Amino acid sequence: MARKQYLVTGMxxxxxxxxxxxxxxxxxxxxxxxxxxxxxxxxxxxxDLDDARLRAAIVEAGYEVARTAAA
Known part of the structure; x- marks a missing residue:
């Protein structure tokens, strides 16, 4: 299993x-x-996590991905 981690602003x-x-x-x-x-x-x-789709989902929720964090 893979892990992606993001720093998100506005939460x-x-x-x-x-x-x-x-x-x-x-x-x-x-x-x-x-x-x-x-x-x-x-x-x-x-x-098989798609970075672009994960970022888009966070944006769709109304938040900004500041950057990808180290997992």
Whole structure:
């Protein structure tokens, strides 16, 4: 299983986390999404993860990917 981790700006509450989790969970191959509001990070575990689609899902939820974090 692979892991992708992103630093995301604009998250401030559990609603933010839920929105991102809902959007990212719909990307093919995603098995688990973990949002850490305090750290501003989103970790995604799964198989054959498509970086562009994961970033697009975060943007679709209304947030900006600041950069990819080291997994």
């Amino acid at each position: 401030s509450c559990q609603h933010c986390a839920a929105s991102i989790t809902e959007e990212v969970s719909q990307v093919p191959g995603v098995a688990e999404v973990n949002v850490d509001i305090a750290a501003g990070s989103v970790s995604v575990d799964g198989t």
